[in-house]
Amino acid sequence: MEISKLLRPHLAYLTPYSSARDEFKGQADVYLDANENAIGSTSVDKYRRYPDPYQTALKEKISQIKGLKSDHIFLGNGSDEPIDLLIRAFCNPGKDKVIITPPTYGMYEVSANINDVGIVKVPLKTDFKLDVSGVLDAIEPGIKIIFLCSPNNPTGNSIERSEILEILHKFQGLVVLDEAYIDFSTNSSLVGEIVNFPNLIVLQTFSKAWGLAALRLGMTFMDPEIVEILNMIKPPYNISGATQELASKALSHLDKMKRMVKEIQKQKKQLKTMLSEISAVKEIYPSDANFYLVKIEDAHEIYLKLIEQKVIVRDRSRVELCEDCLRITVGTEKENKILTEQLKKICS
Numbered sequence: 001m002e003i004s005k006l007l008r009p010h011l012a013y014l015t016p017y018s019s020a021r022d023e024f025k026g027q028a029d030v031y032l033d034a035n036e037n038a039i040g041s042t043s044v045d046k047y048r049r050y051p052d053p054y055q056t057a058l059k060e061k062i063s064q065i066k067g068l069k070s071d072h073i074f075l076g077n078g079s080d081e082p083i084d085l086l087i088r089a090f091c092n093p094g095k096d097k098v099i100i101t102p103p104t105y106g107m108y109e110v111s112a113n114i115n116d117v118g119i120v121k122v123p124l125k126t127d128f129k130l131d132v133s134g135v136l137d138a139i140e141p142g143i144k145i146i147f148l149c150s151p152n153n154p155t156g157n158s159i160e161r162s163e164i165l166e167i168l169h170k171f172q173g174l175v176v177l178d179e180a181y182i183d184f185s186t187n188s189s190l191v192g193e194i195v196n197f198p199n200l201i202v203l204q205t206f207s208k209a210w211g212l213a214a215l216r217l218g219m220t221f222m223d224p225e226i227v228e229i230l231n232m233i234k235p236p237y238n239i240s241g242a243t244q245e246l247a248s249k250a251l252s253h254l255d256k257m258k259r260m261v262k263e264i265q266k267q268k269k270q271l272k273t274m275l276s277e278i279s280a281v282k283e284i285y286p287s288d289a290n291f292y293l294v295k296i297e298d299a300h301e302i303y304l305k306l307i308e309q310k311v312i313v314r315d316r317s318r319v320e321l322c323e324d325c326l327r328i329t330v331g332t333e334k335e336n337k338i339l340t341e342q343l344k345k346i347c348s
């Protein structure tokens with residue numbers, strides 16, 4: 001598969017922005033090339049300089065943890081940025097299309113819509129399993145990207161590895177596999193497959209297991225050729241210096257991340273037990289993530305009554321296949337208790 005054949009034609013001739021740090025990369029004594037404040041900063045002195053546009057040190061750390069070479073990594077302002085950049089790089093507006101498999105994460109559709117890119121929906125089956133033959137049948141000329149999410153938001157289940165591999169084998173375009181919740185799952189990541197499939201793009205994030213949603217940092221793993229393409233079209237300094245620093249620090253605490261995941265898994269189990277004792281709860285769907293999709297009588301009314309009690313969950317009751325469902329994030333022991341006690345009161 002040739003990536004360059006998928007690229008929007010005009011990008012082959014793009015002259016990207018060349019930043020001060022692109023033009024001089026070595027070490028010097030006097031930097032007068034970027035119009036920064038030479039005197040100091042109103043806040044933190046080291047932040048008066050522009051950050052590394054390619055986040056070299058941070059990627060080096062990520063590469064060690066993930067067992068991948070640095071040139072397979074692209075970092076974005078959240079996962080939202082690579083989703084948008086991939087659509088912008090490969091999908092011609094008004095002409096090309098992407099496949100999504102609802103119910104799933106909303107940003108794939110929003111990003112496609114913003115870019116005037118068509119959407120072909122292949123809904124999950126009623127048990128939330130991927131309709132693999134439906135996806136394969138939906139492939140037609142002009143389909144550039146298939147978005148898959150595993151574990152899936154909002155349903156919580158994972159896609160079978162063999163099914164993802166089958167799609168990778170049979171589709172000549174890009175497969176974006178969103179693994180935002182992979183650290184909570186007992187299934188292993190497909191990130192190791194990027195060396196076998198140049199059309200596989202794996203998204204992960206610092207927003208969930210790493211506990212750094214406010215930093216807005218998404219990791220994207222893929223063929224170096226696609227990394228180069230995204231580097232060419234991204235805003236030059238898309239990852240702030242503070243983010244690079246704090247994320248770098250976080251990566252030195254992999255053990256803490258794993259401990260927190262264990263604690264979340266423990267709380268998740270208890271939350272399930274407590275929820276199952278509430279008679280209005282009709283189903284707690286199996287979850288490989290840090291949330292449960294819960295079918296409950298009069299979900300929307302319950303959602304509103306929970307708000308009155310200052311407990312906020314995600315109302316998914318109007319989402320197709322998720323009728324009467326709430327998506328509930330696993331909280332602390334105390335939060336889960338408050339939630340279930342309020343639910344009991346509301347439902348009695």
Ligand SMILES: *Cc1c(COP(=O)(O)O)cnc(C)c1O
Nearest residue numbers: 078079080105153180205207218
């Ligand atoms: C939370 C989430 C993300 C993370 O998005 P960020 O922009 O990195 O915060 C990505 N994909 C899915 C499916 C999610 O639920």
